[in-house]
Amino acid sequence: MHSVIVEPPDTLTPPDSYAVSAEFYDVLQAQDDARRVRHLYGPAVAKARLGVVDVGAGTGRVTLMSLARSEVGVHAVEPARAMRAALMTRLAALPSTQRARVSVHPHTLGEAALHDVADLVVCHNTVACLSPAARRALWAAAGDALVPGGTLLLQLPPARLPVEDRHRVFPVQRMGRHEYGGRMVMSAAGPRIRTRVEYWVRGTQGLLRQHTETFWMWPATRSDLTADLRRHGFTVSSAHHDPAVLAVTLRQEA
Numbered sequence: 001m002h003s004v005i006v007e008p009p010d011t012l013t014p015p016d017s018y019a020v021s022a023e024f025y026d027v028l029q030a031q032d033d034a035r036r037v038r039h040l041y042g043p044a045v046a047k048a049r050l051g052v053v054d055v056g057a058g059t060g061r062v063t064l065m066s067l068a069r070s071e072v073g074v075h076a077v078e079p080a081r082a083m084r085a086a087l088m089t090r091l092a093a094l095p096s097t098q099r100a101r102v103s104v105h106p107h108t109l110g111e112a113a114l115h116d117v118a119d120l121v122v123c124h125n126t127v128a129c130l131s132p133a134a135r136r137a138l139w140a141a142a143g144d145a146l147v148p149g150g151t152l153l154l155q156l157p158p159a160r161l162p163v164e165d166r167h168r169v170f171p172v173q174r175m176g177r178h179e180y181g182g183r184m185v186m187s188a189a190g191p192r193i194r195t196r197v198e199y200w201v202r203g204t205q206g207l208l209r210q211h212t213e214t215f216w217m218w219p220a221t222r223s224d225l226t227a228d229l230r231r232h233g234f235t236v237s238s239a240h241h242d243p244a245v246l247a248v249t250l251r252q253e254a
């Protein structure tokens, strides 16, 4: 068994995590998540007139959807090398007209220092993995990246710590002679959620290999996040109706 535990970052830049998960991310999760991303952010992306920023772009689900559904420039912000490698491979295969519109930033949004480049910032499945300090840095950087009146859409983290361990099993996927599977176990660990992900590959003779990676999440309620975002110049927007997503707008200067 190959195990990796990614300790929570004590700086705002995360370590090079996802070294294990990147290999399994798309085969186990991509199809369902691509549908979800189109549903959650597709209409807002189609309305973008200046630019879209995808924070924590991972292997590129929101970035690719944004290139397909808009005509604007897209900024993919992804600090983890392993995830970025998968993202770059996907982007390299795109037609040159789409490649000309996408920029990849190998940093956090704050480190990328983007100013007034977008009218939409999307954080899909990213905010949960950020410590409170990293979230505050993100709100400030999103305010810089957006023009006044621009929208920030973020998938909400778990609202509270799990009372008991929560399990999520990834449906088994077949590829050639092999089957891929895995599961995620979320448990309370002090003020954080310890998320241990296990992956396995089976052949006709049985188990071929097994890996684990552990991540940390910080729970926060919608109202906690809203209060924090208000302090960074955002107001809640009523334009987005899915309960999984918080939509806020950068205040216009008076």
Ligand SMILES: C[S@@+](CC[C@H](N)C(=O)[O-])C[C@H]1O[C@@H](n2cnc3c(N)ncnc32)[C@H](O)[C@@H]1O
Binding pocket: 012, 013, 014, 018, 033, 055, 056, 057, 058, 059, 060, 061, 077, 078, 079, 080, 083, 107, 108, 109, 123, 124, 125, 126, 129, 130, 134
């Ligand atoms: C759970 S993955 C989600 C990836 C992608 N959004 C998706 O849903 O497929 C979270 C991503 O956020 C990235 N990330 C972590 N800290 C970040 C930060 N401070 N700024 C931007 N991205 C960050 C990680 O490297 C990782 O790729």
